[in-house]
Amino acid sequence: xxxxxxxxxxxxxxxxxxxxxxxxxxxxxxxxxxxxxxxxxxxxxxxxxxxxxxxxxxxxxxxxxxxxxxxxxxxxxxxxxxxxxxxxxxxxxxxxxxxxxxxxxxxxxxxxxxxxxxxxxxxxxxxxxxxxxxxxxxxxxxxxxxxxxxx
Numbered sequence: 074x075x076x077x078x079x080x081x082x083x084x085x086x087x088x089x090x091x092x093x094x095x096x097x098x099x100x101x102x103x104x105x106x107x108x109x110x111x112x113x114x115x116x117x118x119x120x121x122x123x124x125x126x127x128x129x130x131x132x133x134x135x136x137x138x139x140x141x142x143x144x145x146x147x148x149x150x151x152x153x154x155x156x157x158x159x160x161x162x163x164x165x166x167x168x169x170x171x172x173x174x175x176x177x178x179x180x181x182x183x184x185x186x187x188x189x190x191x192x193x194x195x196x197x198x199x200x201x202x203x204x205x206x207x208x209x210x211x212x213x214x215x216x217x218x219x220x221x222x223x224x
Contacts, residue, residue, distance in 0.1 A: 089107075097197070098111035100209060110127050136161050138166065141171045167195055170195065195217070
């Protein structure tokens with residue numbers, strides 16, 4: 074099992090880092106050599122239903138999480154985000170905060186889970202977003218990967 078479900082083209086995949094989450098995570102992982110467990114369009118609870126067991130098979134040093142953008146104000150969001158984080162043993166975990174164009178509840182839940190674990194939270198670069206205001210552009214994804222993930 075070299076990568077789930079997406080490999081970063083012809084680059085060798087590093088087991089040192091892991092990108093997990095939604096379509097934003099897919100975009101960022103395309104610009105890294107990290108293992109990716111990412112699927113576009115999933116809420117945090119649906120991501121957990123689909124990929125929870127996969128987290129037991131990896132032991133990265135760095136994890137980048139992009140979840141919550143598809144959650145809206147659903148009551149399942151916070152417990153799902155907290156459960157995802159509880160499954161991780163990595164010494165360094167970084168969360169991508171959902172865009173300001175989305176629910177403030179989702180942004181707050183991500184920040185609260187991160188704060189409870191001493192994790193970093195990174196806001197997406199607003200200058201490098203697609204027209205929808207939710208997804209980073211190619212340049213934005215490159216910036217996120219370059220700043221936050223090991224080479």
